[in-house]
Amino acid sequence: xxxxxxxxxxxxxxxxxxxxxxxxxxxxxxxxxxxxxxxxxxxxxxxxxxxxxxxxxxxxxxxxxxxxxxxxxxxxxxxxxxxxxxxxxxxxxxxxxxxxxxxxxxxxxxxxxxxxxxxxxxxxxxxxxxxxxxxxxxxxxxxxxxxxxxxxxxxxxxxxxxxxxxxxxxxxxxxxxxxxxxxxxxxxxxxxxxxxxxxxx
Numbered sequence: 001x002x003x004x005x006x007x008x009x010x011x012x013x014x015x016x017x018x019x020x021x022x023x024x025x026x027x028x029x030x031x032x033x034x035x036x037x038x039x040x041x042x043x044x045x046x047x048x049x050x051x052x053x054x055x056x057x058x059x060x061x062x063x064x065x066x067x068x069x070x071x072x073x074x075x076x077x078x079x080x081x082x083x084x085x086x087x088x089x090x091x092x093x094x095x096x097x098x099x100x101x102x103x104x105x106x107x108x109x110x111x112x113x114x115x116x117x118x119x120x121x122x123x124x125x126x127x128x129x130x131x132x133x134x135x136x137x138x139x140x141x142x143x144x145x146x147x148x149x150x151x152x153x154x155x156x157x158x159x160x161x162x163x164x165x166x167x168x169x170x171x172x173x174x175x176x177x178x179x180x181x182x183x184x185x186x187x188x189x190x191x192x193x194x195x196x197x198x199x200x201x
Contacts, residue, residue, distance in 0.1 A: 045175045048111060048136040049192045055094050055113070056169050056194040058082040069199050070166055071119045073158040075143045078169065079119055093119055095129065098142045111136030111173075138175050145170040147193075168195040 060069020061083035072079040077097035084092040092115055099110040112132035120128030136142075146154045147168040154162045170193040 044136065044138060045173070048173065048175070051113065051135050052096070052171055053192055053194055055082060055096075056080075056171075056192075057196055058084065058094075059169065059194075059196040060199045061196075068160075068163040068166075069196070070146075070158070070163050070169075072123045073144065073146055073156065073163060073166065074123070075145070075156045077123050078144050079116065079123060084115075093117075095120070095123070095132075096135075096144075097123065097129070097132070098139065099132075099134075109139045109142065110134045111139060111142060136173070136175070139173055140176050141172070141174040143172050145172065167199050168193060169199075170194075 059080040059082055061081065067081070070078065070080045071093065072095075077095065079093055079095040082092050082094045084094070095114045095116050097112050097114075099112050111134070112129075113135045114129050114132040116130050122128050144156075146156070146158055146162070146166040147170065148154055148162075148165045149167050154166060158166060170191060172191040
């Protein structure tokens, strides 16, 4: 009888040990998945910051006389003159907008970038945009903020008077992974604030 009890006890301990090992493997796999998703989200947020920063630093370069460097500005879109080919002339209108309201993909939200032939008369109308390209996905929050020389945040949408006094543009956004891991999305909170030289004067 004692032998059978020893065998049963050994079997129970072996089963418990097996379940512990399996659970540990599952935890390691889950942690690895989350680490990969975190890295993907951070890269996505960093990529958006790089693209936005490059464009926003060029805002207002060589804007036509009497025309502020920023043409349209709201919390979810901005259109500005820029010198895309570094010739010190305003050769391009660049626009950004959040696609959950404006874009063709109703599932959004996405951040779109567009090179425009002319300033849109109604930036809220998708037909006024030229050929937008997605530069950011997985957004759960995106907002442009505009700051004057005194450091005050201007109310959006910017009026004609405010367009002329905006000196800095700030983009705040949160990005989540497009893939879920064990009921959890990886998240990243980012912001970029740029004070374009040509908007300072």
